[in-house]
Amino acid sequence: xxxxxxxxxxxxxxxxxxxxxxxxxxxxxxxxxxxxxxxxxxxxxxxxxxxxxxxxxxxxxxxxxxxxxxxxxxxxxxxxxxxxxxxxxxxxxxxxxxxxxxxxxxxxxxxxxxxxxxxxxxxxxxxxxxxxxxxxxxxxxxxxxxxxxxxxxxxxxxxxxxxxxxxxxxxxxxxxxxxxxxxxxxxxxxxxxxxxxxxxxxxxxxxxxxxxxxxxxxxxxxxxxxxx
Numbered sequence: 713x714x715x716x717x718x719x720x721x722x723x724x725x726x727x728x729x730x731x732x733x734x735x736x737x738x739x740x741x742x743x744x745x746x747x748x749x750x751x752x753x754x755x756x757x758x759x760x761x762x763x764x765x766x767x768x769x770x771x772x773x774x775x776x777x778x779x780x781x782x783x784x785x786x787x788x789x790x791x792x793x794x795x796x797x798x799x800x801x802x803x804x805x806x807x808x809x810x811x812x813x814x815x816x817x818x819x820x821x822x823x824x825x826x827x828x829x830x831x832x833x834x835x836x837x838x839x840x841x842x843x844x845x846x847x848x849x850x851x852x853x854x855x856x857x858x859x860x861x862x863x864x865x866x867x868x869x870x871x872x873x874x875x876x877x878x879x880x881x882x883x884x885x886x887x888x889x890x891x892x893x894x895x896x897x898x899x900x901x902x903x904x905x906x907x908x909x910x911x912x913x914x915x916x917x918x919x920x921x922x923x924x925x926x927x928x929x930x931x932x933x934x935x936x937x938x939x940x
Contacts, residue, residue: 717938719931726927730920733913740913741780744804744906745796751898755809756798759791762813762892771816775799782808784815786830791816803899807907810893811914814885817892825880836874839867847932861936865929872929875922882918886911 753761756773763771776782776792784791791812797805818826847864850857890908893899899907 717935719934722927722931722934723924726920726923730917730924733916733920737910737913737917740910741804741808744807744910745800745802747803747903747906748801749803749806749898749903750900751806752801753806753898754799754801755793755805758806758893758898759793759798759809759813761898762810762896763791763816765896766813766817766820766892768813768816768820780808782812784812784819786815786819786826789816789819803903803906804910806893806898806903807889807910808914810889810898810907811885811911813892814888815881817888818881818885823881823884825877825884829874829877829881832870832874832877835867835870839869840871843868843871843932847935851935861932865932865936868925868929868932872922872925875918875925878918879915879922882915886915 751758756775760773763769763773770789771784772788772790774790774792775798776794778794779796781794782792782797793809793812797808815826843864845864846860846867850860850862850864853860886908889911890904893907894901894904
């Protein structure tokens, strides 16, 4: 059976890593969300000042629903912060807000990995949704439908590429964030260390997601070979 075959063992370490990474990020964010920044700025205020100082006054700043739903939308050039980030003056909130500013700066600077990720995103979005249904159809019906497994693998490879290129994008955004926070005095050195811990924990979630996607792809390739 597709869901009970021996290749499932490949996913276990990656999935455990993903669960641990999520726990570590949430616990780290919670810890430093209780530490007020000496600057007294909220996440929204910090983000606005950093955007303006980076020549990004045209980038709008909005509050969005959901916990830790912070993101930068390059299509509409809008930086959206969750209430937990926008309204808080904690070290964690300023770190996350500055990280999203880092993405806006990447966009402005035409940072290559950021551009590649944006180009791959439509293919990856479609591929992650269509890959498994197509692969399953080819796997169970085989015969003339076997080609669907190959199509599914190719589509999922696009999703894996997205996860892999996301790693340098996220790590670079965090590096830019810490530099900006220090340059503009929004966090003192001790607070920058705390913010780095939050951003490093967030980076681990992206590493785990990439590991899970790579193991899924390897599993599909192995299962394809078993059907020959």
